[in-house]
Amino acid sequence: MHKKAFRTLPDLEKACVSTLYKNWRSKCTIPTAGLYPFQWLWDSAFSAVGWAYIDLSRARQEFQTILDCQWKNGFLAHIVYHDDDAGKSYFPGSAFQGAGANPYAPKHVATSGITQPPNLGYCLEQVFQLDHARAEHTDFYKNTISGIFRFHAYLYRDRDPKQEYLPYIRHNWESGTDNAVQWDAIWQSFEPRQYDIQRRDTEHVNDQQRPTKKDYNYYLTLIELSKELNFDEQQMQKTLPFLVQDPLFNALLVASNESLARLALQFGMSDIANTCLQWAQKTKKAMNRKLFDPIAGMYNYYDLRNEKMIKGSGAPSMVALTAGIPNKRQAHLMKKTLQSAHYWGEDKAYFLCATNAVTATDYDSKRYWRGPVWIPTNWLIWKGCERYGFKSLEKQIKKDSLALVQHYGLFEYFDPAKSTLQDPDSTGYGGADFSWSAALILDMIQSDNANNTKSRLDLYQQI
Ligand code: GLC
Numbered sequence: 121m122h123k124k125a126f127r128t129l130p131d132l133e134k135a136c137v138s139t140l141y142k143n144w145r146s147k148c149t150i151p152t153a154g155l156y157p158f159q160w161l162w163d164s165a166f167s168a169v170g171w172a173y174i175d176l177s178r179a180r181q182e183f184q185t186i187l188d189c190q191w192k193n194g195f196l197a198h199i200v201y202h203d204d205d206a207g208k209s210y211f212p213g214s215a216f217q218g219a220g221a222n223p224y225a226p227k228h229v230a231t232s233g234i235t236q237p238p239n240l241g242y243c244l245e246q247v248f249q250l251d252h253a254r255a256e257h258t259d260f261y262k263n264t265i266s267g268i269f270r271f272h273a274y275l276y277r278d279r280d281p282k283q284e285y286l287p288y289i290r291h292n293w294e295s296g297t298d299n300a301v302q303w304d305a306i307w308q309s310f311e312p313r314q315y316d317i318q319r320r321d322t323e324h325v326n327d328q329q330r331p332t333k334k335d336y337n338y339y340l341t342l343i344e345l346s347k348e349l350n351f352d353e354q355q356m357q358k359t360l361p362f363l364v365q366d367p368l369f370n371a372l373l374v375a376s377n378e379s380l381a382r383l384a385l386q387f388g389m390s391d392i393a394n395t396c397l398q399w400a401q402k403t404k405k406a407m408n409r410k411l412f413d414p415i416a417g418m419y420n421y422y423d424l425r426n427e428k429m430i431k432g433s434g435a436p437s438m439v440a441l442t443a444g445i446p447n448k449r450q451a452h453l454m455k456k457t458l459q460s461a462h463y464w465g466e467d468k469a470y471f472l473c474a475t476n477a478v479t480a481t482d483y484d485s486k487r488y489w490r491g492p493v494w495i496p497t498n499w500l501i502w503k504g505c506e507r508y509g510f511k512s513l514e515k516q517i518k519k520d521s522l523a524l525v526q527h528y529g530l531f532e533y534f535d536p537a538k539s540t541l542q543d544p545d546s547t548g549y550g551g552a553d554f555s556w557s558a559a560l561i562l563d564m565i566q567s568d569n570a571n572n573t574k575s576r577l578d579l580y581q582q583i
Contacts, residue, residue, distance in 0.1 A: 170559025241376025441504025
């Protein structure tokens with residue numbers, strides 16, 4: 121039997137706090153040392169949710185740092201290379217990304233030219249709810265709401281060619297689910313260039329747990345094609361071979377629009393509130409019209425370049441629950457799917473929520489987004505279950521998430537099979553001491569302590 125990484129819940133809770141401290145770098149949290157040494161967009165927002173229990177000034181700073189690097193057209197980059205080291209510690213570094221040539225890019229810092237799922241508004245609201253000093257920080261909240269609003273405006277303006285209110289992603293890394301099985305069909309639609317590069321990720325993590333070399337050829341080709349167009353949105357829209365309406369990305373856009381609307385109202389910013397509400401409603405409708413799959417009981421993807429539907433699978437296709445997108449009937453179908461043998465296994469032999477059906481031929485229990493359980497998607501679906509009143513599923517997802525980190529530690533992702541725990545050599549996968557796992561597990565633990573925040577804060581200050 122695998123030995124538990126944390127014997128008790130308080131041990132786990134303390135580790136969540138110390139992991140966030142460990143990964144803090146003067147003005148933001150990195151995902152984990154070594155593997156991801158810079159600021160990643162959606163990771164940062166999730167980290168802020170954890171910081172809100174520990175040090176609110178860091179939670180606020182996380183957003184501030186992101187917005188200090190916002191492009192003039194509203195775009196937010198997936199990586200900000202603070203303390204750039206010319207690609208020595210991470211590949212692709214800022215030189216390979218080459219986004220600085222775009223006229224909208226900031227001059228004071230290098231960033232990538234692709235974005236990530238828009239979870240900022242949603243996470244900002246979580247922080248706001250815990251911020252007992254929010255009355256003293258109205259300027260911060262107003263500026264942050266405006267900055268995130270500009271990001272959403274960019275998405276609807278520059279990435280929605282048919283005005284469907286379903287902005288596309290133009291690189292698989294923008295999905296946050298880098299090597300998901302959904303991209304396989306797109307890779308068959310174009311020839312990648314060949315790269316013989318020195319990857320840094322496989323120096324830190326077993327290569328069976330990472331995307332393959334062949335996958336990387338596609339990822340880098342997309343970056344280079346974009347770079348050759350100076351990351352000009354119109355040009356990229358015309359020619360890039362990857363343009364996808366992604367259900368996780370759009371679900372978080374809806375959730376963030378709703379959160380921004382509520383926050384904006386608190387600060388008398390009614391124009392922003394009205395626009396965000398309209399966007400949220402229109403994107404919800406579009407997701408239900410175009411992407412919902414009543415047979416599979418989840419949301420699909422749409423390949424805009426090749427005009428083809430791509431089947432959804434697993435956790436990312438379920439995040440629509442978080443944003444209240446499915447109606448009651450649709451939500452029940454989704455719940456049934458998650459609890460079916462395809463995701464839970466016969467006799468509930470798997471931890472929820474795998475990122476691919478465990479019965480699928482392309483299921484891979486180790487390789488990144490092709491099967492493993494990830495804490496951020498679990499956390500979002502857990503919140504979604506709360507929203508729909510799916511009490512037992514909500515409890516189960518929390519129980520499974522806590523069991524995984526308690527056994528393995530605060531890793532990046534996990535083997536869904538419960539039988540793996542019997543193997544004394546089994547471990548969590550990807551990076552260890554992972555910030556978003558720490559932050560969101562802390563929030564799950566704290567959800568039982570809603571009235572206890574103050575005393576917890578005192579506890580954490582002593583760590
Ligand atoms: C991986 C994940 C991505 C995350 C990044 C940093 O690339 O797929 O979602 O943002 O690591 O943690």
